[in-house]
Amino acid sequence: MLSETLSDGLEAYGIGPVIRTLRLEKGLGLKELGKHTGLSVAMLSRIETGQVFPTLPTLFRISMVFGVGLDYFFAPNTEKPVAAVVRREDRLRLPNAMEGPALFHFESLDFPVPDRCIEAFLADFSSDTSTEPHTHSGIEFIYVMQGGLEVRIKGEAHRLNEGDSIYFDSGPEHCYSRYGAGVCSAIVVVCTGT
DSSP: OOOHHHHHHHHTTTHHHHHHHHHHHTTOOHHHHHHHHTOOHHHHHHHHTTSSOOOHHHHHHHHHHHTOOTHHHHSOOOOOOOOOOOOGGGOOOEESOSSSOOSEEEEESSTTOTTOSOEEEEEEEOOOSOOOOBOOSSEEEEEEEESEEEEEETTEEEEEOTTOEEEEESSSOEEEEEESSSOEEEEEEEEOOO
């Protein structure tokens, strides 16, 4: 019988669920795994559910079936959930064009995240001149925080005021322009993934 300390320590590795994941990835049933390891279905089930911790020789037999070493079950889980904080003072404010007057300025809100599936921006529209019509795959979501913004999609105008939002397919030609007095600030989220 294991002490509570040993039991808690072994449980932290999640050996049973790791074995179950390996088994399912290989498309093996408990009966098939039992044939390869010489262990009963009942014993394998108890190991996978964490009711029993396998001895090293037992774990070694299981590891041989899956072609992994013993260290596979004890290596620390290095996968961490994606999380990135972008401090206001760290954001770069850039104009939409390097030449000519800027129609809007934007700041990336998620620039440090690698392989991100969305891109989020804070955009300040200071001119009522429309941006060039453009297209790209995916979708866009815009939330107006201040002022008024006109979004044209295939020539159809959608006027958004403070607190309004729009979600649209960005494949058709679209453009933006501020309307009304003062600056328009909006959060723009672009998703070009599948």
